[in-house]
Amino acid sequence: MEFALSEEQEILSESVSKMIESVCDVDIIRNHSGGDKELRNILKDQFVEMGLPGLLIPEEYGGSGLGVLEASLVAEQIGKYVAPVLWVANSVMVPISLLDKGSSDLAEKWLPQIAKGEVSACIAINEVVGSREDTGLKIDNGKISGTSIFALDGEHDPRIIVTVVDNNFYLVDTKEEDVEISEIPTIDSTRPVSEVIFNSCKAEEISGGKEIIDKVIDAGRVVLAADMLGTSDSMLKKAVEYSLERKQFNRVIGSFQAVKHMCAEMAAELEPCRALVWYSAYAQDSIPEESRLAACHAKAHLSEVAHNLARIATQVHGGMGFTDLLGLHYWFKRIGLARQILGGPERVRKEAAEIQGFGV
Amino acid sequence: MEFALSEEQEILSESVSKMIESVCDVDIIRNHSGGDKELRNILKDQFVEMGLPGLLIPEEYGGSGLGVLEASLVAEQIGKYVAPVLWVANSVMVPISLLDKGSSDLAEKWLPQIAKGEVSACIAINEVVGSREDTGLKIDNGKISGTSIFALDGEHDPRIIVTVVDNNFYLVDTKEEDVEISEIPTIDSTRPVSEVIFNSCKAEEISGGKEIIDKVIDAGRVVLAADMLGTSDSMLKKAVEYSLERKQFNRVIGSFQAVKHMCAEMAAELEPCRALVWYSAYAQDSIPEESRLAACHAKAHLSEVAHNLARIATQVHGGMGFTDLLGLHYWFKRIGLARQILGGPERVRKEAAEIQGFGV
Amino acid sequence: MDLNPGPEYIKFRKEVKSFLSKNNHMSSRASDSAYTADKESNWQEKLIKNGYAARTIPKEYGGFGAEPDVLKSRIIAEEFTESQTPLGMANQGISMLVPTLLELGTEEQKKSWIEKTIKGEIIWCQGYSEPGSGSDLASLQTKGVDDGDDFIINGQKIWTSTAQFADMMFCLVRTEPDAPKHKGISYILIDMKTPGIDVRPLMTMTGHAEFNEVFFTDVRVSKTNIVGNRGEGWYVANATLKHERGMLGDPNQAATRLKEIVNLMNVETINGEKLINNPVHLDRLMRLQGRVLSMSYNSLRSLTASHKGLDVKMGKLIVKLNGCQLNHDLAGFAIDLLGELGTIYGLSNHDHDSGKWQWRYMFDLGLIIGGGTAQIQKNIISEIGLGMPREPKPMLEEKK
């Protein structure tokens, strides 16, 4: 029994961190938000070069056959640099959905291409988590029609889109079918989300049932929690650094007890989140009976902690934190979006209670 | 239009404050909690001498004919000194229940005696607010049986007890009927609460209907909010004073930014509560269409603010705040009880929503 | 306590209502499609003439010259909000400079500036903060070098909203370099068209440039433009800041937002269920309503007090801290209610609120920081409000 990262996992984190840092700084992020999509492509290529897209894909399909824990470590680094790169859907949720039955024709056909980065995969299941008016999908003898919003990893015109209708996972090949994908503008320019319109598209059934749908959503939630962990961690570090540079009243502001305690409170809230994220990720791989509850708590708790931390860290930066000059707001906004997708905290806590049979 | 206390109201507050202060300090409170009930009697006599028991009772019945606002100002002073004295039931809730029909035989019979302080009146309606197991009352051709707990102002063997059965107010004359009254020990020795057992007691109907029951409970809630306002205000003052005496690291602790900000946060939370209490009290007297909502918010909001303030003010006192030596805990505990009686905050907020037709 | 309007006020409310029903088709605000500058200034003039703007500004300075009256002001605010009519111009000139001139300006300054300002003929911006001087405003470095009848001003200001279209700036300049930091500052009125002034938009986290940076290079200003005495600008500015603090965290805004949120909860659904039926959301709504009401009543109390020439010191000191945080929390709640849809920020056919709540959520964070950070507010509350000692000077400052 060991509650710690293995050496391999440490190395994975560090190398991903170095790689992203080498291509991605705040000015580049600013350009990206300004519409220059070069960074997206560079990161995509870098990820492929490191073999990351296939992280969860079994070796027989050309992947590394690792788990949600490793996927979360990567997500933490992505969040740390607010890197606009395919991950939660393309490399986590879609592969898990395709692997439900072990091997299958669909798995054999698509997973190798995803692993190689030859195709990108998008997931459009927002309506399962909480459906809004004028959205939703229906299936009519094998053909899906309707609109799904807040689809994830839809930015590299994905070859395949995985979605859920009537409690079943379906796969749509965008090369063969009439699918319209358009980006939905949100506060967070570093995590593109899409509207996907299916115009009576032939859909191949992957697998079905609440269990696999939960499993895919849980993995997504854990990975988003890990992303928020990285984003928050880096906001805290920035706040401390800034407080040790900025002087007012002839002192660095980091020497004022009020600022010290703001930072201490952020650290006290954030530190246990790392263990929570590790545990929930590990649970997805190895503790099936706890995986659902752990995933809900990771998503809900990180959403609250990160949300609060983003506000405090910005305040520590004073006026500069509010301007665009430091780009701190990219971190702030990435947390703002991650908090809401795949279920906001109040809703996810409700699920956490239901999982334990409370109030049902 | 004037949102301020009148000169008469200011004078009322000050004179009540002076009077209580003259008979009640922390050592006397400690003796009282130790079982010496002399203070109760002194305060009762002082209140009678000042004609306070009849504050809300019309002049024709020997009272002063004032309103819930004045009753709240008195309650604030009572809370300020955590004075163990009859108020919320004897001088507020019971008179209001008896005055519902304007004049009535019961009003004529009892109000003058309450005003003179010849009899004390207890109210036993906890079950209306939230009934617990193994309590509750039933009425059987004019006779009440059963147990009511957390009855208020039952400590001076009350001559009359007002209660509610089947949505009607009833009055029981304890001299004529077989009623057992015993004190329930709570954290708060300064506000005795009682268990009342009715053994098939002849009960006289006062008046009925949801409207008057709400009106009586609302008045009680506002008066408890005012009590918490006074208690909190005095805890904040004590915290500031202590922080300016206590030295650590060769400085008064009140010069540390952390302590200053704890006090500033308490003040920022508490200050608007005074306006809220004034408004809700005034609404009971003069704005019937807002009286229910204002009462709920006063009770719920003060419960939260006071509850939090009690914790912080104790922390500012450090170890001394945790000991019995300063007696600060009497204020802490008075808030702890007031928070829960006549409806805890979560329940009262639910009512506040229902009053506005939300979620019903 | 007497919140009954009484006949005079019932009558007054009728007047306001009838004024609005007759005239609000003439009203104008920048956000209107049919907006024109003329329409707006005509509307402003009409408002002043009827006492709905510049109500308490003396007649000789172009105001309506009414006695302060809490209830009438409240009735005006309520009725204009009710009918969603813009209540005239709102800018720092009207809210901050005019009260300051009335308090500390020379007769000539009052005559020359107040009327034009309240009529919107002159737009002002505020030149206080500098990149190096935020919380420690008194350390500002923008210098005014004495040159006969003038000052030659060099330096940089930041957070100057409306600078891009302002005619004038009320500005803090260090004119006495050798005096202690609080005693070396003058409060100077500067024409923005003076050569050497460069205004650059300042982009914030909202993605918009709600503020500017203003750079001064050898800007020549006459000494007659000082308000108050030379070197006393710090005290003049604090008179102004007092007015600003009164303005930031306005509880009426919170009350309006709460209404918007209730409407939102009545229309928005998730999985077909109205949000207003979610008990957890309702509990949070009620908590917020409790805070909103407290702050509203607190402001009524302050208004009555100032009306009677009294002062509720603490009641005022807390408004900025509580009000800005409350507005921020309300926006955060609305975003949570909207969920994913609440993150949309830009043109989308799935947008339900045109990004309004996100903008507010971010801008309010700026307001929590600006005009005296929350930490500075708490210092002030504890020192001025509770009589606690100021931060002791650290030894390192000695070493300087």
Place this chain on the structure above:
Amino acid sequence: MDLNPGPEYIKFRKEVKSFLSKNNHMSSRASDSAYTADKESNWQEKLIKNGYAARTIPKEYGGFGAEPDVLKSRIIAEEFTESQTPLGMANQGISMLVPTLLELGTEEQKKSWIEKTIKGEIIWCQGYSEPGSGSDLASLQTKGVDDGDDFIINGQKIWTSTAQFADMMFCLVRTEPDAPKHKGISYILIDMKTPGIDVRPLMTMTGHAEFNEVFFTDVRVSKTNIVGNRGEGWYVANATLKHERGMLGDPNQAATRLKEIVNLMNVETINGEKLINNPVHLDRLMRLQGRVLSMSYNSLRSLTASHKGLDVKMGKLIVKLNGCQLNHDLAGFAIDLLGELGTIYGLSNHDHDSGKWQWRYMFDLGLIIGGGTAQIQKNIISEIGLGMPREPKPMLEEKK
């Protein structure tokens, strides 16, 4: 990450289970009706013999001498909690003095004290805080005057739990009056039966005397009772405090409380409705569960680290601050759930919890304050954990 027990641990859990089923009838705790001191010490001995207490204390000092093993310790804790069996004696001697002696004591001190302490033959109390020295512990004034082979001790200590029945005290005494405050203190072991020691119970807000004040009048103690070097007591004490901080805010306690609360919500009703069906209460329960789980996993992480001889610095620094607050909040939640009934504190036939939650709510507040207030904890986290500067010395201290 590998939380799989593996065969060894599955076997170990079986062993613990069978030990408990065979023996827990012999267990004993003060709260039991049939409690006797003998029963308790026999139980303690049995636990040590089987490695369920003093598990990692070397054999030569009377311990079980096992290698530290996170999972085994966890299994033991889980199984004992499961079967509600007392896990041996817990007192400051075992939790604080023993680790300190192992780290810094002389061989003779280890030999003479550790075994007797873990077997409960000697009960210790801690003499650190003084009325004038709480947060600023290093300013303590209890003096030890050098008198040949002894010190003559005079002064007063406070917050000494168990002093009323303790045999010995580990105590901080100022033995070098002229040295700087941190360098003038010695860590001394004092026999509580020494003439001149007066123990007076200290009543707290809970209505009980969980602590004492201890007064020293010319108390003579041999210099051989110093642990570490003379004048280095501050550093010895910090080794101890480190162990105390580890102990305060234990997440297992929070986890147990959460279970109790769930049970309470399943039985308690209001207006006939079970509390567990109230969505607002459930949301609050889930928020608390999220915090409890985070802290539990955080402690697993720290344990693994220390097991590997590594250190999760921040992970440990936050335990006291977070854990005590969490326990306090859990108690506060339970009280709110019980409502009026939660305020009952004393004998009553309407009492549902024998005042347990109120006692915890108040005592936890004491724990938030004691052993380093929340403010001191935040200083430590920001300075040691985040590398932020210490509070600059104020000039007034210069003036001294």
